[in-house]
Amino acid sequence: MKSFEQGNEWMKLWSENQKSLFEAWVEGKPPPFAFRGEAPPAGDPMKQAAQISELMRESMGQWAEYAKGAWTKGAGMDPEQMKKLFDPAEWKRAGSHFDLGMEKLTEGPTYATLWDLDRKTLGLQKLWVERAKAVESYWEVMQGAWTKALERFMKTASDPKGEPIKSGRQLLDLWLATANKALLEMHRSEEFLEVQRKMTRASTEYRLAEREIAEAFCEIHHIPTRTEVDELQRTVTELRRELRALKAKGKV
Amino acid sequence: MRIQVDPREAVKEFGEFSKRLQQGRELLEKTRDKDVQIATTPKREVFRQDKVVLYHYTPMVKKKTVATPVLMVYGLIGRYTMADLQEDRSLVRNLLAQGVDLYVVDWGTPTRGDRWLTLEDYIDGYLGECVDFIREKQKLEAVSLLGICEGGVFTTCYAARNPKKVKSLTLTITPIDFHAGAKDAPLHHGLIGLWARSMSHADVDRLIEANGNLPGELMSFVFSMMTPVNALTKYNLGLFDVMDDEKKLLNFLRMEKWLADRPDHPGEAAKQWLKDLYQGNQLVKGEFRLGGTKVDLKKITMPVLNVFAEEDHIIPPKSTQALRPLIGTKKYTELPLPGGHVGVFVSGKSQGILGKNIFGWLKANS
Numbered sequence: 001m002k003s004f005e006q007g008n009e010w011m012k013l014w015s016e017n018q019k020s021l022f023e024a025w026v027e028g029k030p031p032p033f034a035f036r037g038e039a040p041p042a043g044d045p046m047k048q049a050a051q052i053s054e055l056m057r058e059s060m061g062q063w064a065e066y067a068k069g070a071w072t073k074g075a076g077m078d079p080e081q082m083k084k085l086f087d088p089a090e091w092k093r094a095g096s097h098f099d100l101g102m103e104k105l106t107e108g109p110t111y112a113t114l115w116d117l118d119r120k121t122l123g124l125q126k127l128w129v130e131r132a133k134a135v136e137s138y139w140e141v142m143q144g145a146w147t148k149a150l151e152r153f154m155k156t157a158s159d160p161k162g163e164p165i166k167s168g169r170q171l172l173d174l175w176l177a178t179a180n181k182a183l184l185e186m187h188r189s190e191e192f193l194e195v196q197r198k199m200t201r202a203s204t205e206y207r208l209a210e211r212e213i214a215e216a217f218c219e220i221h222h223i224p225t226r227t228e229v230d231e232l233q234r235t236v237t238e239l240r241r242e243l244r245a246l247k248a249k250g251k252v
Numbered sequence: 253m254r255i256q257v258d259p260r261e262a263v264k265e266f267g268e269f270s271k272r273l274q275q276g277r278e279l280l281e282k283t284r285d286k287d288v289q290i291a292t293t294p295k296r297e298v299f300r301q302d303k304v305v306l307y308h309y310t311p312m313v314k315k316k317t318v319a320t321p322v323l324m325v326y327g328l329i330g331r332y333t334m335a336d337l338q339e340d341r342s343l344v345r346n347l348l349a350q351g352v353d354l355y356v357v358d359w360g361t362p363t364r365g366d367r368w369l370t371l372e373d374y375i376d377g378y379l380g381e382c383v384d385f386i387r388e389k390q391k392l393e394a395v396s397l398l399g400i401c402e403g404g405v406f407t408t409c410y411a412a413r414n415p416k417k418v419k420s421l422t423l424t425i426t427p428i429d430f431h432a433g434a435k436d437a438p439l440h441h442g443l444i445g446l447w448a449r450s451m452s453h454a455d456v457d458r459l460i461e462a463n464g465n466l467p468g469e470l471m472s473f474v475f476s477m478m479t480p481v482n483a484l485t486k487y488n489l490g491l492f493d494v495m496d497d498e499k500k501l502l503n504f505l506r507m508e509k510w511l512a513d514r515p516d517h518p519g520e521a522a523k524q525w526l527k528d529l530y531q532g533n534q535l536v537k538g539e540f541r542l543g544g545t546k547v548d549l550k551k552i553t554m555p556v557l558n559v560f561a562e563e564d565h566i567i568p569p570k571s572t573q574a575l576r577p578l579i580g581t582k583k584y585t586e587l588p589l590p591g592g593h594v595g596v597f598v599s600g601k602s603q604g605i606l607g608k609n610i611f612g613w614l615k616a617n618s
Binding site: 156157158159160162163164165166167168169171172176177179180181183184185187188193194196197200201204205207208211230233234236237238240241244248 | 254255256257258261262265266302364365366367368369373377380381439440443446447450451455458459461462463464477478479480481482485489
């Protein structure tokens with residue numbers, strides 16, 4: 001089938017590039033760029049970087065074309081989306097094409113541990129977005145309180161019936177007292193408590209997902225994971241507790 | 253228009269501001285860390301288990317005026333150094349000066365390795381070991397306990413579970429009814445309870461799972477919500493107000509030093525503190541369990557002195573006062589003091605009153 005031929009061709013090119021990149025890395029030489037058969041860019045490092053970036057964009061454009069045909073029928077990828085997916089500039093933002101693309105790639109059938117780390121990374125990306133949204137909602141509520149404080153302050157400060165304000169410090173104290181009251185009212189509100197709760201939870205979930213990825217790295221590199229150390233510490237605490245109880249009973 | 257600032261007065265005000273700023277800058281520049289020492293009353297280590305250390309304060313007078321030694325117990329949110337902030341603001345020195353034989357338990361600085369420690373470990377375990385050490389050392393049946401804030405809950409539970417080992421129980425700014433609070437209370441009162449109850453049990457569990465412990469920084473943030481503008485302005489306006497007066501400046505810096513030294517609260521114990529007590533209010537309901545058995549406050553049969561701050565925004569007076577009908581003794585005394593939660597210990601106003609009253613009561617009941 002045509003789509004398979006395209007897929008195979010792409011796989012071949014990709015493998016060749018990976019192989020030559022790996023060999024160049026091992027030998028400490030610049031990659032030969034077998035894909036285009038060109039010599040590596042020489043001279044100004046900035047120009048080199050720009051050329052490499054451009055090369056990557058072009059490569060991904062071609063890759064996307066191949067992948068379009070190789071992909072499951074009916075779930076074809078938009079080449080523009082694919083280009084954006086591999087554009088390094090896109091990776092800087094959360095909730096961008098990068099994680100949407102990754103989602104598309106990893107939402108396929110689950111084959112044991114295939115793509116497992118990618119799925120975890122995607123999960124972390126999503127939680128990062130959730131956390132960013134929760135923080136934004138929190139600041140929105142906070143901003144509301146400051147706006148309310150300013151409105152009240154303007155009203156009080158311009159009220160002709162109020163005590164005259166004769167110094168800068170008096171004016172500052174009035175502003176601070178007004179702001180304090182508005183902030184406290186906000187801190188007690190259901191709306192604030194809920195956004196604060198959501199922000200805390202979102203940060204917590206993000207941190208836990210981050211730990212999962214760190215633990216995957218630890219496992220690969222023969223380093224004890226956080227979970228394993230926690231379990232060890234739990235055992236020590238329980239042993240200390242038992243020892244104390246035995247001492248209290250005079251059995252030790 | 254209310255704003256009637258005379259330009260000449262404004263120039264004068266600005267001149268004074270600049271002068272003060274200059275004086276303050278000079279004073280701050282010559283202030284060193286050694287000038288800002290806290291908890292300096294001499295003491296020696298007499299017992300240690302894991303990170304927990306029991307100290308015995310060096311007597312300040314030859315004659316012991318109270319027969320039973322007193323063990324001071326602070327909580328895990330903050331440190332005991334608050335009771336000995338500086339020489340002229342120290343409950344520790346006030347009691348020692350009157351001949352009280354005083355010990356203090358220091359819980360140390362918990363790390364992630366302490367995340368599995370429970371309230372049982374602290375109350376039955378470490379506190380129990382400290383009490384037994386003093387009893388054995390001094391060949392006594394019982395010691396007197398002085399609990400502060402969360403430490404007051406620890407001593408209350410210990411006294412209920414070991415009434416024969418406790419001669420008298422002094423509680424200061426201690427929460428008993430975690431849901432209590434006056435309806436007409438000021439806005440900044442009881443915010444910790446609101447925060448704790450805004451979370452679900454799962455929120456608390458996940459928070460502890462992610463951090464191991466309840467981070468000290470998080471608790472500092474929650475405390476700062478109760479005085480939001482003060483928290484935002486204390487290092488500019490607050491500092492400016494005291495920076496040209498050496499005594500005031502050092503008081504300010506000592507307080508900040510204590511505030512900044514907020515350890516993490518061990519995780520499992522924090523879960524019990526937040527879920528069972530702040531959310532479930534189990535102590536006042538008679539449902540709070542330690543080591544599988546209910547804490548029966550009726551078993552508190554020794555004399556009790558309950559000290560609370562009338563303006564306490566962290567532990568409302570009603571929360572503390574809830575103890576009276578729950579305990580099994582009629583020898584119950586309440587001592588309301590002017591000031592806020594920490595102010596009771598560190599304000600100039602309360603210095604004489606707190607130490608003097610506790611000493612008088614201890615002399616009569618220990």
